[in-house]
Amino acid sequence: QKEVEQDPGPLSVPEGAIVSLNCTYSNSAFQYFMWYRQYSRKGPELLMYTYSSGNKEDGRFTAQVDKSSKYISLFIRDSQPSDSATYLCAMSFFGNQGGKLIFGQGTELSVKP
Amino acid sequence: DGGITQSPKYLFRKEGQNVTLSCEQNLNHDAMYWYRQDPGQGLRLIYYSQIVNDFQKGDIAEGYSVSREKKESFPLTVTSAQKNPTAFYLCASSPTGTGSYTQYFGPGTRLTVL
Numbered sequence: 001q002k003e004v005e006q007d008p009g010p011l012s013v014p015e016g017a018i019v020s021l022n023c024t025y026s027n028s029a030f031q032y033f034m035w036y037r038q039y040s041r042k043g044p045e046l047l048m049y050t051y052s053s054g055n056k057e058d059g060r061f062t063a064q065v066d067k068s069s070k071y072i073s074l075f076i077r078d079s080q081p082s083d084s085a086t087y088l089c090a091m092s093f094f095g096n097q098g099g100k101l102i103f104g105q106g107t108e109l110s111v112k113p
Numbered sequence: 114d115g116g117i118t119q120s121p122k123y124l125f126r127k128e129g130q131n132v133t134l135s136c137e138q139n140l141n142h143d144a145m146y147w148y149r150q151d152p153g154q155g156l157r158l159i160y161y162s163q164i165v166n167d168f169q170k171g172d173i174a175e176g177y178s179v180s181r182e183k184k185e186s187f188p189l190t191v192t193s194a195q196k197n198p199t200a201f202y203l204c205a206s207s208p209t210g211t212g213s214y215t216q217y218f219g220p221g222t223r224l225t226v227l
Contacts, residue, residue: 008153032214043117043203043218044156088155092214099144099163099207099214100171103155 003027006089006104015113019076023089023104026070030091030102033065035074038086038106047087048074079111116140117219119204124224126191126198134189134222136204144207145187146216149173149200156203162187163209191224199226 006023013019021035031052036044048063050056050072056063062075072091076083086108090101117138126132138145144163148156158171162181176195181187187206191198201223205216 004155006155034215036218041201041221041223043119043220046215046217049215090156090216099209099216100146100158100161101156101214101216105153105155 001026003102004089004091004104007107008105010108010110012110012112013079015079015081015111017079017111019079019083019109019111021074021076021087021089021107021109023072023091024070025072025091025102027093027102028067028070029093031094032092033063033072034090034101035061035063036088036090038088040085044088081111081113084110117204117206117217119202119219119222121222122220124222126224126226128226129193131190131192132224134191134202134204134224136187136189136219137185138187138204138206138219139185140206140208140217141184142206142217143184143209145181146205146207147171147177147179147187147189148203148205150203150221151200159189159202198224200224 004025033050035048038044053067060077064073086106088106089104120135146161147159160179162168178190204219207216
């Protein structure tokens with residue numbers, strides 16, 4: 001079993017839809033949770049960063065962490081064609097090999113106009 | 114304009130050759146990382162360095178080597194010992210201290226072995 005599981009998709013939605021992207025994990029030591037967006041043939045860019053449990057909102061993006069269920073989510077409201085990309089979840093814990101991140105496989109999202 | 118640069122963007126190599134991928138950052142970050150990305154897989158850690166003149170193996174270090182002679186630079190050499198080197202290689206950096214678990218990525222180098 002992988003430490004971090006993410007549905008690879010692809011996920012296709014119409015413009016304006018609410019998108020839900022999810023990751024589950026097995027290591028209860030994870031404390032730091034991130035979502036990255038990666039456009040085709042580009043490097044990942046940091047979207048959201050959350051420490052421990054709770055919600056964090058930034059514009060159309062909301063990140064949720066439920067440590068009791070070992071489950072994290074990224075919601076995108078009013079999705080746009082420019083949101084079409086691969087979304088990677090990543091997580092770590094204090095003292096983990098110099099800040100090593102564990103990544104999910106990535107979910108490919110396509111937003112159709 | 115701060116950031117991470119990787120060169121070249123595309124690289125072709127014949128079997129049996131060593132190649133070196135460049136990574137430079139001007140973010141004044143202490144930590145630097147090399148990842149490999151294959152289709153349908155997440156990023157896998159090759160090597161990382163938290164300080165100049167020191168580096169550690171990641172999960173898939175076999176067939177790769179690195180150096181960290183300057184804070185800004187962390188080149189990766191893909192040796193002929195790497196059995197399946199065709200992949201997308203990503204360099205990242207991170208500050209140490211509070212918030213250091215966020216990493217910032219370069220644009221990547223796509224290596225193809227012919």
